[in-house]
Amino acid sequence: MNVRVFVATVVASLLAGLMPAAAQLEPTPPGWQIERAIVLSRHGVRSPTQTNAELDRLAAKAWPTWPVAPGFLSPRGEELMRLMGGYYRLLYGARGLIQADDCPAPGTVAAWTDTDQRTRASGAALLAGMYPRCGNLALRNQANFDVPDPLFHPQPSASCPMDPAATRKAIMARIGGSFASVQRDNAGPLRMMQSVLCPNGTTATAAGGGTCGDATAPTALETGPDGRTRLKGPLGLGSTASEAFLMQAAEGLPKDQVAWGRLASDASLQELLTLHLLDMDLTEKTPEIAREHGSNMLNQIATTLESGHKFPGALPVGQPVRFGLFVGHETNIYNVAALLDLTWQVQGFLPGEASPGGALAFEQFRTGNQRYVRIAYYAQTLDEMRNRKRLDYRDPPGMKTVELPACKAQSHLHACPLERFLEIAKAALNSQCLTPGTP
Known part of the structure; x- marks a missing residue:
């Protein structure tokens, strides 16, 4: 698709x-x-x-x-x-x-x-x-x-090299050669994710130092040691975090522990999960x-x-x-x-x-x-x-x-x-x- x-x-x-x-x-x-x-x-x-x-x-x-x-x-x-x-x-x-x-x-x-x-x-x-x-x-x-x-x-x-360069090329071909349109199409969920991870424009992280969230980083593709290609940057972080929130909800954690209580409803969780589904569509369904x-x-x-x-x-x-x-x-x-x-x-x-x-x-x-x-x-x-x-x-x-x-x-x-x-x-x-x- x-x-x-x-x-x-x-x-x-x-x-x-x-x-x-x-x-x-x-x-x-x-x-x-x-x-x-x-x-x-x-x-x-x-x-x-x-x-x-x-x-x-x-x-x-x-x-x-x-x-x-x-x-x-x-x-x-x-x-x-x-x-x-x-x-x-x-x-x-x-x-x-x-x-x-x-x-x-x-x-x-x-x-x-x-x-x-x-x-x-x-x-x-x-x-x-x-x-x-x-x-x-x-x-x-x-x-x-x-x-x-x-x-x-x-x-x-030898017969199925799973070449990282070819993999990245196939993914990029599906999105017109850059992530610009993908990030634009997903601007709403990305903003919501940033506000959940880093409310009120917070920049400090719970671990101390660093920059909260990944809103300003460019989205890119990275091949891991297992040979699989993954999204990095705001789309990759959004995918990882939304999946973690889903597991919290399915685990039955109290509402104030599911995304720190910052989701208004399950519909909000679903909107964030569009980032994870997009990640899977690109990196597994290409x-x-x-x-x-x-x-x-x-x-x-x-x-x-x-x-x-x-x-x-x-x-x-x-x-x-x-x-x-x-x-x-x-x-x-x-x-x-x-x-x-x-x-x-x-x-x-x-x-x-x-x-x-x-x-x-x-x-x-x-x-x-x-x-x-x-x-x-x-x-x-x-x-x-x-x-x-x-x-x-x-x-x-x-x-x-x-x-x-x-x-x-x-x-x-x-x-x-x-x-x-x-x-x-x-x-x-x-x-x-x-x-x-x-x-």
Whole structure:
């Protein structure tokens, strides 16, 4: 999507109050039988990835202290993921995909997570919520923590160099060669962010010295040691800070600790989060970046849907995986969403936002001799997270059927024929960026 169109769409959504109802999921058509679901989930609510000492150099007042190390899943985040797992059991148990009231057959329910604490703990919480009395659901992840898992963090290779200069060029091409128009289009949220971080024109920081905020610094692109390109300057700071405020709200912190009590409402938080969504749109959904970073994951999803026997770490029991869970990061969801041109909106969040604990689900159905893939997005609403709300049929999480634009001509009841879905997935990924050893 063109960046100007992206900004206009988000702003229009905010101004018009286009908050969809929590549950907008198409029912299973009569005569259809679900055979498999592959779920790509973001980890749950976590603490900021920066230390408080680092954050305090950005704002006039010290940031709230979290009960866990930087970037770790919080106890509240773990509880929320258990609640989400319990709902998956209700949902997919009622559909006949998995056991609703007993432990599943070995190998039919499988989970693979990234190696970070927040992803491993989120995966464990989801499984515990699904089957709290079942001890045969071992959580699996890459054994070597010293190297990135290529499903979640693919690395440069001879065939897929992920050249930083080429990456920056692709991003800059989307915004007309400079950040001038982007900063102009986002002047409102940027001013609001500066006033939240540094009220009344404050210049001193909580850490002492320095300059509060980043309003006068130029926005630029920087490639980190992990090879990912990030925004620096006011847009980068706005992205980081707004995401931190979202985690504070989802953690259920008192109102005076969410952005220091300087946000009038959740709508104000949403306006600030447009900066984070813009950051993700540029650095994760730019087509060249999405193909480099998302091809492994999309290929794995398609391969597992096709057979059910090639899920990473699956037990050699001869049973195909029926419910496969990947737990990673928002970047993984944005990469796959960009490759397939997917979008959604859950109450309390922006269009296409990959909220904490939210997940893209690829659900395979069969009717007669025909198989279909339907895509859905599941996520607790912000109020459900804030209030630790129990999820059930009467009070479900946010749910949304997600259309696959490339399958519009062949779509039937919001589902794409499996063969066509596999064609679309194969055409979207970059085969040169598939890591050897992944399916």
